[in-house]
Amino acid sequence: MVTGSPPSAEARQVVRAAAQWLALMESGAASDRDRANLQHWRDSHPSHEHAWQKAQLLRQRFADLPSTLAMASLDRPQASRRKVLKRAVGAVALVPAAWLISRQLPVDVWRADLRTATGEGKKVQLADGSSLQLNTASAVDIDLQNRRLTLVEGEIALSVPGTSPLTVQTQFGQVVVSQGQVCVRQRQTGCRVSVLKGAVQLQPLRGPVFSLGAGQQVSLLAAGAGAVEPFDVLAPGWRDGVLMAQNQPLGDFLRELSSYRPGVLRWEPALESLRVTGSFRLEDTDRILSLLAASLPLEVHRRTRYWVTLLPRKNIA
Amino acid sequence: MSNGSDAADLSQDTFLRVLASSQRIADLQEPRAYLATVGKRLLTNFYKRRSLEQAYLDALMLLPEECVPSPEQRWLLLEALQALDELLDGLPVAVRRAFLWSQLEGLGYAEIAERLQVSERTIKRYMAQAYEHCLLVEW
Numbered sequence: 001m002v003t004g005s006p007p008s009a010e011a012r013q014v015v016r017a018a019a020q021w022l023a024l025m026e027s028g029a030a031s032d033r034d035r036a037n038l039q040h041w042r043d044s045h046p047s048h049e050h051a052w053q054k055a056q057l058l059r060q061r062f063a064d065l066p067s068t069l070a071m072a073s074l075d076r077p078q079a080s081r082r083k084v085l086k087r088a089v090g091a092v093a094l095v096p097a098a099w100l101i102s103r104q105l106p107v108d109v110w111r112a113d114l115r116t117a118t119g120e121g122k123k124v125q126l127a128d129g130s131s132l133q134l135n136t137a138s139a140v141d142i143d144l145q146n147r148r149l150t151l152v153e154g155e156i157a158l159s160v161p162g163t164s165p166l167t168v169q170t171q172f173g174q175v176v177v178s179q180g181q182v183c184v185r186q187r188q189t190g191c192r193v194s195v196l197k198g199a200v201q202l203q204p205l206r207g208p209v210f211s212l213g214a215g216q217q218v219s220l221l222a223a224g225a226g227a228v229e230p231f232d233v234l235a236p237g238w239r240d241g242v243l244m245a246q247n248q249p250l251g252d253f254l255r256e257l258s259s260y261r262p263g264v265l266r267w268e269p270a271l272e273s274l275r276v277t278g279s280f281r282l283e284d285t286d287r288i289l290s291l292l293a294a295s296l297p298l299e300v301h302r303r304t305r306y307w308v309t310l311l312p313r314k315n316i317a
Numbered sequence: 318m319s320n321g322s323d324a325a326d327l328s329q330d331t332f333l334r335v336l337a338s339s340q341r342i343a344d345l346q347e348p349r350a351y352l353a354t355v356g357k358r359l360l361t362n363f364y365k366r367r368s369l370e371q372a373y374l375d376a377l378m379l380l381p382e383e384c385v386p387s388p389e390q391r392w393l394l395l396e397a398l399q400a401l402d403e404l405l406d407g408l409p410v411a412v413r414r415a416f417l418w419s420q421l422e423g424l425g426y427a428e429i430a431e432r433l434q435v436s437e438r439t440i441k442r443y444m445a446q447a448y449e450h451c452l453l454v455e456w
Contacts, residue, residue, distance in 0.1 A: 007453060007456040011456055012453065015449055015452045015453055015456065016445075016449050018448070018452065019444075019445045019446070019447075019448035019449035019452060020445045022444070022445070022448050023441045023442070023444035023445035023448065024441070026419065026426070026444060027426050027437070027440075027441050027444075028425060028426065051452065054452055054455070055448060055452060058448070058451055058452065058455075059420065061397070061401065062401070062420035062421055063420070064397075065394070065397065065398070065401075065421065066384075066386075066394070067421045067422055068376065068380070069373065069376050069377065069380070069394065069398075070398060070401075070417075070421050071417060071421050071422065072372055072373070072375065072376030072379075073369055073372045073373040073376060073398045073402070074369075074398060074401060074402055074405065074413075074417055074421075075413075075414060075417050076368060076369065076372035127371075127374040127375060127377070127378045128378070144378060145378070145382075
């Protein structure tokens with residue numbers, strides 16, 4: 001740490017003496033004579049008394065702490081300086097484009113109710129080493145003591161390192177993740193589970209438990225599980241801050257896009273069946289609309305920033 | 318670095334440290350090297366803070382529910398722990414541990430000596446060393 005000028009030789013001497021007096025007093029072996037000598041030392045110069053008082057304050061700071069928590073935190077296994085630095089320096093290269101991922105929440109996540117607003121994302125490291133990412137307009141209740149996450153609405157991506165299974169509870173069934181990475185998205189009519197890595201166990205509302213492997217996705221509905229379908233695990237998605245479309249009907253694309261945009265997004269039915277292909281950065285949805293206008297026969301009309309209508313482009317020429 | 322705002326915080330922190338330091342920037346022979354050194358040191362501190370946070374979280378999770386502090390208290394505690402962690406930084410592991418056992422768990426020198434398999438005289442020396450270190454850091 002960069003600090004001011006170092007203490008003078010005299011100050012060092014006083015501090016050393018105070019430290020030795022303290023060590024003696026706490027040893028339980030101090031005699032009455034020692035105590036008298038200490039008193040004499042403290043009285044003999046204001047700087048002695050000052051050092052003694054500072055030492056008492058220091059002791060108080062430790063005494064005020066709950067011992068179990070403090071011991072576990074301060075007496076944790078220490079990585080060597082070189083190792084720490086190596087990891088630190090290695091990590092600098094990994095700074096990702098910060099999409100709408102807000103600051104990590106380090107403390108409250110052993111039990112918490114997390115929520116994201118429209119257009120917001122959150123990424124948290126859970127206390128057990130799992131990581132959790134919330135998509136736009138999502139809510140999840142975390143209860144690590146019971147190894148359970150409840151997806152209230154929206155979409156999460158969960159990565160479990162394999163120490164102990166985590167259960168994601170949805171309105172349409174349960175997803176048990178022992179080791180792996182999974183996306184769970186809940187809508188009013190159903191819930192889609194996509195496995196990116198590892199495998200998960202699914203318990204639909206109706207029907208038997210089954211397992212789903214990497215590259216597979218399935219919809220859980222009130223009537224039970226739908227058909228298992230393959231999907232491309234490598235395609236970038238909301239977790240990377242990207243919205244992908246491959247020859248997708250514009251209507252579907254815009255419905256998806258509007259879940260990331262606060263406000264109203266409308267379009268004429270004639271636009272519904274135009275096709276969109278591309279990958280779009282979610283950090284600026286206004287820009288996505290401009291890109292659409294540049295590549296498709298449509299115009300963007302903005303009443304306000306929060307009320308946007310797409311219309312077929314009039315033939316000019 | 319797991320996200321951009323951490324990185325931004327860190328570089329901000331670097332400049333604040335430089336501004337707060339007694340050395341005048343104009344006096345620096347090698348400002349770039351100086352910034353790199355300060356930055357590296359802060360990065361190390363940053364990872365120490367992270368590892369402390371993690372240890373703290375793990376410990377919180379193991380506490381019975383009625384002993385878990387309120388969210389506000391949790392933050393305050395974490396801050397207090399971070400300050401003490403920085404204060405103890407640089408002490409040899411055995412000295413640090415002996416000091417923590419004494420301060421936090423109220424163990425006597427004899428018991429600490431037995432745990433660490435050293436003499437009581439050594440423990441007394443450890444304690445003096447730890448006190449001296451902490452007092453000097455904040456002098």
